[in-house]
Amino acid sequence: xxxxxxxxxxxxxxxxxxxxxxxxxxxxxxxxxxxxxxxxxxxxxxxxxxxxxxxxxxxxxxxxxxxxxxxxxxxxxxxxxxxxxxxxxxxxxxxxxxxxxxxxxxxxxxxxxxxxxxxxxxxxxxxxxxxxxxxxxxxxxxxxxxxxxxxxxxxxxxxxxxxxxxxxxxxxxxxxxxxxxxxxxxxxxxxxxxxxxxxxxxxxxxxxxxxxxxxxxxxxxxxxxxxxxxxxxxxxxxxxxxxxxxxxxxxxxxxxxxxxxxxxxxxxxxxxxxxxxxxxxxxxxxxxxxxxxxxxxxxxxxxxxxxxxxxxxxxxxxxxxxxxxxxxxxxxxxxxxxxxxxxxxxxxxxxxxxxxxxxxxxxxxxxxxxxxxxxxxxxxxxxxxxxxxxxxxxxxxxxxxxxxxxxxx
Amino acid sequence: xxxxxxxxxxxxxxxxxxxxxxxxxxxxxxxxxxxxxxxxxxxxxxxxxxxxxxxxxxxxxxxxxxxxxxxxxxxxxxxxxxxxxxxxxxxxxxxxxxxxxxxxxxxxxxxxxxxxxxxxxxxxxxxxxxxxxxxxxxxxxxxxxxxxxxxxxxxxxxxxxxxxxxxxxxxxxxxxxxxxxxxxxxxxxxxxxxxxxxxxxxxxxxxxxxxxxxxxxxxxxxxxxxxxxxxxxxxxxxxxxxxxxxxxxxxxxxxxxxxxxxxxxxxxxxxxxxxxxxxxxxxxxxxxxxxxxxxxxxxxxxxxxxxxxxxxxxxxxxxxxxxxxxxxxxxxxxxxxxxxxxxxxxxxxxxxxxxxxxxxxxxxxxxxxxxxxxxxxxxxxxxxxxxxxxxxxxxxxxxxxxxxxxxxxxxxxxxxxxxxxxxxxxxxxxxxxxxxxxxxxxxxxxxxxxxxxxxxxxxxxxxxxxxxxxxxxxxxxxxxxxxxxxxxxxxxxxxxxxxxxxxxxxxxxx
Numbered sequence: 001x002x003x004x005x006x007x008x009x010x011x012x013x014x015x016x017x018x019x020x021x022x023x024x025x026x027x028x029x030x031x032x033x034x035x036x037x038x039x040x041x042x043x044x045x046x047x048x049x050x051x052x053x054x055x056x057x058x059x060x061x062x063x064x065x066x067x068x069x070x071x072x073x074x075x076x077x078x079x080x081x082x083x084x085x086x087x088x089x090x091x092x093x094x095x096x097x098x099x100x101x102x103x104x105x106x107x108x109x110x111x112x113x114x115x116x117x118x119x120x121x122x123x124x125x126x127x128x129x130x131x132x133x134x135x136x137x138x139x140x141x142x143x144x145x146x147x148x149x150x151x152x153x154x155x156x157x158x159x160x161x162x163x164x165x166x167x168x169x170x171x172x173x174x175x176x177x178x179x180x181x182x183x184x185x186x187x188x189x190x191x192x193x194x195x196x197x198x199x200x201x202x203x204x205x206x207x208x209x210x211x212x213x214x215x216x217x218x219x220x221x222x223x224x225x226x227x228x229x230x231x232x233x234x235x236x237x238x239x240x241x242x243x244x245x246x247x248x249x250x251x252x253x254x255x256x257x258x259x260x261x262x263x264x265x266x267x268x269x270x271x272x273x274x275x276x277x278x279x280x281x282x283x284x285x286x287x288x289x290x291x292x293x294x295x296x297x298x299x300x301x302x303x304x305x306x307x308x309x310x311x312x313x314x315x316x317x318x319x320x321x322x323x324x325x326x327x328x329x330x331x332x333x334x335x336x337x338x339x340x341x342x343x344x345x346x347x348x349x350x351x352x353x354x355x356x357x358x359x360x361x362x363x364x365x366x367x368x369x370x371x372x373x374x375x376x377x378x379x380x381x382x383x384x385x386x387x388x389x390x391x392x393x394x395x396x397x398x399x400x401x402x403x404x405x406x407x408x409x
Numbered sequence: 410x411x412x413x414x415x416x417x418x419x420x421x422x423x424x425x426x427x428x429x430x431x432x433x434x435x436x437x438x439x440x441x442x443x444x445x446x447x448x449x450x451x452x453x454x455x456x457x458x459x460x461x462x463x464x465x466x467x468x469x470x471x472x473x474x475x476x477x478x479x480x481x482x483x484x485x486x487x488x489x490x491x492x493x494x495x496x497x498x499x500x501x502x503x504x505x506x507x508x509x510x511x512x513x514x515x516x517x518x519x520x521x522x523x524x525x526x527x528x529x530x531x532x533x534x535x536x537x538x539x540x541x542x543x544x545x546x547x548x549x550x551x552x553x554x555x556x557x558x559x560x561x562x563x564x565x566x567x568x569x570x571x572x573x574x575x576x577x578x579x580x581x582x583x584x585x586x587x588x589x590x591x592x593x594x595x596x597x598x599x600x601x602x603x604x605x606x607x608x609x610x611x612x613x614x615x616x617x618x619x620x621x622x623x624x625x626x627x628x629x630x631x632x633x634x635x636x637x638x639x640x641x642x643x644x645x646x647x648x649x650x651x652x653x654x655x656x657x658x659x660x661x662x663x664x665x666x667x668x669x670x671x672x673x674x675x676x677x678x679x680x681x682x683x684x685x686x687x688x689x690x691x692x693x694x695x696x697x698x699x700x701x702x703x704x705x706x707x708x709x710x711x712x713x714x715x716x717x718x719x720x721x722x723x724x725x726x727x728x729x730x731x732x733x734x735x736x737x738x739x740x741x742x743x744x745x746x747x748x749x750x751x752x753x754x755x756x757x758x759x760x761x762x763x764x765x766x767x768x769x770x771x772x773x774x775x776x777x778x779x780x781x782x783x784x785x786x787x788x789x790x791x792x793x794x795x796x797x798x799x800x801x802x803x804x805x806x807x808x809x810x811x812x813x814x815x816x817x818x819x820x821x822x823x824x825x826x827x828x829x830x831x832x833x834x835x836x837x838x839x840x841x842x843x844x845x846x847x848x849x850x851x852x853x854x855x856x857x858x859x860x861x862x863x864x865x866x867x868x869x870x871x872x873x874x875x876x877x878x879x880x881x882x883x884x885x886x887x888x889x890x891x892x893x894x895x896x897x898x899x900x901x902x903x904x905x906x907x908x909x910x911x912x913x914x915x916x917x918x919x
Contacts, residue, residue, distance in 0.1 A: 061649065
């Protein structure tokens with residue numbers, strides 16, 4: 001009996017030794033449930049759409065899908081169920097055969113059913129032969145002790161043309177709306193104008209401040225030397241213009257060698273123009289058209305809007321707007337996984353750029369957004385990329401260029 | 410390395426033989442007998458069969474209690490990034506098993522452990538083995554201090570045909586760090602075990618049992634530095650994360666888990682001849698973010714199937730045993746999708762995107778030879794372990810099949826009437842039989858890509874594990890029996906990395 005038991009025990013062990021794995025190697029592609037999105041693209045004053053590229057970003061997983069189509073304003077794509085941010089770029093052909101670049105604003109779209117139909121309005125992108133943003137530095141610095149140093153910020157604006165331009169009277173504005181929060185303000189106005197929280201105007205009589213082709217001007221928040229023993233900031237004493245705070249509890253020193261801008265409108269106290277340090281806003285460069293002045297603008301371009309909060313309460317605000325056809329260039333800034341909408345028309349900027357990859361990202365200090373260079377032209381001038389899409393025109397999280405000083409080639 | 414192992418084994422046998430020679434004329438004492446009964450083969454080799462708590466009635470034929478203090482230190486060169494590169498722990502433990510009149514036994518224990526889990530990265534939570542991939546993580550991490558309290562109490566009673574057993578265990582844990590990023594985790598883990606056996610014919614019995622488990626972990630992640638913070642991600646496995654909620658201002662999470670196991674046993678002679686056991690278990694842990702109210706983020710549902718059998722054969726001073734056990738565990742993760750298209754944030758979908766399957770089969774046999782003064786046990790073991798992990802949206806997957814081989818030796822020896830010694834050397838080898846992977850590098854975080862690659866390298870490595878546990882018990886007049894125990898273990902990976910573990914325990918038994 002005992003030998004039989006021993007035999008059974010050994011047999012049990014040997015049998016189990018011969019058992020191999022029970023998991024099959026499943027290499028089959030397992031697709032999640034997909035829905036079909038049918039898109040119809042419309043654009044005013046364009047005869048036909050030559051090509052389109054549509055990017056879908058699913059906001060829960062961050063997964064991007066890019067689809068392309070040619071010679072059609074209609075096409076469909078299969079996407080997994082989810083909530084998407086959608087942006088489009090394309091090329092259209094006008095009645096006279098001219099090709100124009102098209103763009104759309106970021107649409108937010110829920111795909112929950114088997115078939116979803118979407119109508120997308122495209123806008124012809126406007127390009128002007130004038131100044132554009134080369135660099136925006138808004139994050140500031142940390143001191144060696146780890147404290148905040150919120151000055152030493154600047155705009156760097158470049159003449160990307162082949163002729164002399166004059167900086168006199170240029171307008172630089174910061175958006176009132178944030179790219180990280182879509183309150184669905186009414187009336188919706190971004191297709192016609194840019195809503196401002198602050199606007200500055202460069203001084204001059206029209207020909208006081210010439211800028212050569214390829215050259216740049218620096219508008220600093222405070223034209224001082226910020227390269228200090230405990231702060232590795234830029235020396236902005238040679239800035240072309242500055243906008244220091246000259247009133248209130250946080251008065252900044254005024255460099256007598258650097259002309260001050262004129263803050264012609266701001267929602268903030270003490271005439272301040274303060275760049276958002278995490279980059280939640282957009283900026284534009286504009287000019288008053290002939291016949292327009294500060295006073296006429298202030299009297300004719302007020303913008304009142306309202307929105308409902310999450311609890312149903314109505315909030316109302318009064319600001320000013322700059323019509324899109326006055327705008328020379330615009331840049332949307334945000335945080336990649338917090339972007340909810342653009343704050344410019346898609347015709348001015350259909351993308352966004354960034355210095356921070358998360359809210360409170362300590363890595364943003366000392367970083368700027370810089371426009372990509374395409375190399376030098378036949379005249380030896382650096383040419384910058386400008387497709388009115390900051391997502392591709394700018395290099396995010398760049399090292400601030402003026403840390404090495406303001407050097408004109 | 411092989412030379413060291415051979416020399417160690419040779420030295421061990423010489424030592425054992427010398428003890429044998431020395432103790433030939435020593436009479437067995439109660440200290441040795443007690444130690445032999447406390448560490449009998451049924452509680453050591455067949456410990457998984459006490460899942461049916463009614464078998465606790467016949468676990469140990471005598472009453473005893475133990476109180477000990479333990480210090481352990483683990484230093485790793487090869488480690489999974491989320492578990493950190495080391496652990497230092499100090500604990501105080503007590504356990505008692507009492508046979509009472511009226512065919513009743515009670516048992517219980519309590520312990521407190523204070524430990525530091527060192528240099529964890531991509532994991533700001535505790536109990537990663539329960540939460541699965543759905544932990545909060547960042548590339549900074551650090552050492553987490555943890556306090557663990559554990560209480561247990563059980564009772565088993567035998568009637569003519571029935572034996573009933575019940576036990577309640579409760580574990581409370583807290584984990585925190587005092588520099589940024591600052592996690593704070595509080596765990597509550599309650600388990601109830603119930604089991605019953607019925608004597609159907611002669612000494613054959615059938616049994617059923619159930620375990621219920623209620624688990625919760627409250628966690629938060631704060632940053633004191635006002636100037637900014639690193640990105641903290643809600644991870645979802647294999648290099649992915651929840652894009653919607655990551656870098657949220659409120660990093661408060663609540664994990665709620667509930668599960669059960671049900672099983673059945675067929676046994677003979679109260680499990681001392683053979684036991685066949687099968688069980689099915691299910692456990693689900695839900696993750697929510699924020700408060701007032703919390704939003705659902707994910708759920709991880711795990712189903713577990715186990716089948717095991719053990720057989721013991723005694724003849725004269727020899728005892729032979731064989732055991733086989735099979736485990737299949739499947740965890741599926743479902744993630745919730747939100748939208749801000751409308752004014753109010755709404756949940757628009759839930760998708761099953763994560764899967765982790767584990768399949769293990771282990772067999773072992775043991776041989777035991779007992780004399781009046783010593784007991785020698787050798788247990789070779791063999792196992793096949795397979796894991797398969799994948800995500801459906803990114804199509805990332807990794808799969809490993811391992812062969813495990815090992816041998817454990819247990820030698821218990823009475824030295825004289827007032828002291829005993831036990832030596833337990835063990836050797837194990839893990840060999841990677843096959844692996845497949847389809848890993849991707851994602852653009853958003855190079856540090857996360859590096860983590861996934863590092864873990865894959867460790868998971869696909871072979872290792873050789875050897876260790877030794879030595880325990881010395883001695884009587885002191887008019888005092889409880891005292892024991893000291895030390896353990897040393899080394900794990901050597903074939904990627905030129907070595908892990909070392911040491912432990913020291915001082916305790917009393919009475």
